[in-house]
Amino acid sequence: MPTGVALRDPRTQLFDAAERVLLRDGPSALTSRAVTDEAQVAKGVLHRHFTDFDDFLAEFVMDRVGRLDGPAAALREAAGTGSVIGNLTEALTALFGSVAVAIVPLLTFRDPLRVRLREVWPAGVPVLTEGVDMIAAYLRQERDLGRLAADAEVDGLAPMLVGGAHLLFADRAAPPGAEAVRKVVSSVIGAVLRDPAKRD
Amino acid sequence: MPTGVALRDPRTQLFDAAERVLLRDGPSALTSRAVTDEAQVAKGVLHRHFTDFDDFLAEFVMDRVGRLDGPAAALREAAGTGSVIGNLTEALTALFGSVAVAIVPLLTFRDPLRVRLREVWPAGVPVLTEGVDMIAAYLRQERDLGRLAADAEVDGLAPMLVGGAHLLFADRAAPPGAEAVRKVVSSVIGAVLRDPAKRD
DNA sequence: CACTGAAGTGGTCATGCGCCCACTCTAAAT
DNA sequence: ATTTAGAGTGGGCGCATGACCACTTCAGTG
Numbered sequence: 001m002p003t004g005v006a007l008r009d010p011r012t013q014l015f016d017a018a019e020r021v022l023l024r025d026g027p028s029a030l031t032s033r034a035v036t037d038e039a040q041v042a043k044g045v046l047h048r049h050f051t052d053f054d055d056f057l058a059e060f061v062m063d064r065v066g067r068l069d070g071p072a073a074a075l076r077e078a079a080g081t082g083s084v085i086g087n088l089t090e091a092l093t094a095l096f097g098s099v100a101v102a103i104v105p106l107l108t109f110r111d112p113l114r115v116r117l118r119e120v121w122p123a124g125v126p127v128l129t130e131g132v133d134m135i136a137a138y139l140r141q142e143r144d145l146g147r148l149a150a151d152a153e154v155d156g157l158a159p160m161l162v163g164g165a166h167l168l169f170a171d172r173a174a175p176p177g178a179e180a181v182r183k184v185v186s187s188v189i190g191a192v193l194r195d196p197a198k199r200d
Numbered sequence: 201m202p203t204g205v206a207l208r209d210p211r212t213q214l215f216d217a218a219e220r221v222l223l224r225d226g227p228s229a230l231t232s233r234a235v236t237d238e239a240q241v242a243k244g245v246l247h248r249h250f251t252d253f254d255d256f257l258a259e260f261v262m263d264r265v266g267r268l269d270g271p272a273a274a275l276r277e278a279a280g281t282g283s284v285i286g287n288l289t290e291a292l293t294a295l296f297g298s299v300a301v302a303i304v305p306l307l308t309f310r311d312p313l314r315v316r317l318r319e320v321w322p323a324g325v326p327v328l329t330e331g332v333d334m335i336a337a338y339l340r341q342e343r344d345l346g347r348l349a350a351d352a353e354v355d356g357l358a359p360m361l362v363g364g365a366h367l368l369f370a371d372r373a374a375p376p377g378a379e380a381v382r383k384v385v386s387s388v389i390g391a392v393l394r395d396p397a398k399r400d
Numbered sequence: 401c402a403c404t405g406a407a408g409t410g411g412t413c414a415t416g417c418g419c420c421c422a423c424t425c426t427a428a429a430t
Numbered sequence: 431a432t433t434t435a436g437a438g439t440g441g442g443c444g445c446a447t448g449a450c451c452a453c454t455t456c457a458g459t460g
Contacts, residue, residue, distance in 0.1 A: 003409050003454050010407090032448060042409045044451090049407095053448060203424050203439050210437090232418060242439045243419090249437095253418060 010049055013039050015060050032056075210249055213239050215260050232256075 007013060017039035022030055032053045036043050050056035207213060217239035222230055232253045236243050250256035 003407090003456090005456070006407060031446085033446085043448090044409060045407085047449070203426090203437085205426070206437060231416085233416085244421090244439060245437085247419065 007041060007045070010041070010045055011059070011063075013041070014046060014049070014056065015063050018057075018060050019064075030057075207241060207245070210241070210245055211259070211263075213241070214246060214249070214256065215263050218257075218260050219264075230257075 014035055018030065018035045021034045021038050025034070032046055033043060035056075036046055039045075046053065046056055050059060214235055218230065218235045221234045221238050225234070232246055233243065235256075236246055239245075246253065246256055250259060
């Protein structure tokens with residue numbers, strides 16, 4: 001086995017491996033060994049590029065959140081036009097249905113990681129708060145309550161993308177899949193926006 | 201240290217200890233040692249009364265779900281009356297805001313436990329499916345999508361009751377608390393029920 | 401062409417977890 | 431009074447995980 005041969009883009013390689021493990025085996029299987037094995041590199045690689053496994057996870061999350069630029073731009077554009085409902089629904093659906101967001105709350109269950117994430121988080125916040133505050137505005141709710149509701153929506157849909165964690169209906173064995181989740185987000189947002197006292 | 205002295209109601213004692221640990225230290229701290237230590241009993245006690253730690257957790261969850269009888273009755277009654285919106289909102293709020301339900305999805309993250317839970321789960325299902333299907337009906341959505349949406353709502357609100365797991369707004373340090381969660385559930389359900397094509 | 405340092409490897413360690421089990425104690429049965 | 435079954439105790443085992451580190455290899459530098 002050759003050693004010392006430089007890998008190309010080890011960080012991305014590890015991030016992609018982590019995503020594959022997460023989607024295939026679920027969050028409880030996301031260990032440092034599982035990631036390095038999946039990436040077919042030695043255990044030490046992870047520790048050379050990241051101070052910590054939680055550090056790795058935090059960077060992993062932020063990397064995925066960074067891919068939200070597209071949906072965020074669509075959201076801004078939708079807010080500017082006259083026909084708000086259609087475009088906003090579309091943009092919000094894309095935003096909340098994104099796999100990138102879905103990964104976030106999963107990792108939240110690692111307590112130390114949560115602390116770590118709060119340090120690097122601000123970079124990704126604006127993209128998400130925008131959408132959430134818009135929902136709050138359309139609900140004409142207090143800002144905090146609106147945010148809380150949106151938080152619940154995101155946190156709730158996330159586990160289902162990754163392993164079908166729902167328990168209420170155990171008869172439905174397979175996870176719903178990204179497309180079904182998108183449809184639900186769209187429907188829920190649509191229902192909220194159909195509120196009689198709508199604004200446009 | 202006296203040994204062999206029979207504890208009174210060891211199961212309830214352990215369940216209560218588990219809930220205290222969960223609410224105080226979060227789901228990642230919910231280990232078998234933490235439970236027995238919190239209950240101030242020896243490690244072995246847990247294994248005498250339960251075949252397994254996951255068995256204990258499954259029984260724990262089912263015990264808490266069993267406390268949903270009150271909200272479920274209120275829900276049935278609300279469905280029978282004429283003024284559906286007010287009563288239904290109240291009943292659904294009580295149902296989804298319940299701490300008992302909140303515990304369920306948390307434990308979902310333990311993979312083996314999920315399998316175990318599916319075996320004992322049917323006993324508690326009707327109580328929950330009732331409320332969820334009602335929401336689906338009011339949303340006039342396909343049954344599966346409605347259920348999925350409700351699942352997301354429950355799963356999403358749960359972690360917030362237990363440690364404030366939300367990340368979108370890291371500036372809000374403290375968990376929202378049960379009362380705030382209730383308000384949000386009520387608001388969201390209310391918004392959905394204000395749909396122009398409402399039924400009552 | 402030697403030198404140096406960055407990068408990858410894999411053996412090893414400490415920790416914590418769930419679980420087993422030999423032991424002890426109590427209370428009910430004969 | 432002796433027996434026996436049930437219940438609580440805690441030492442310790444096996445395993446998995448994250449972290450550490452001595453060693454190896456290669457690219458770039460003068």
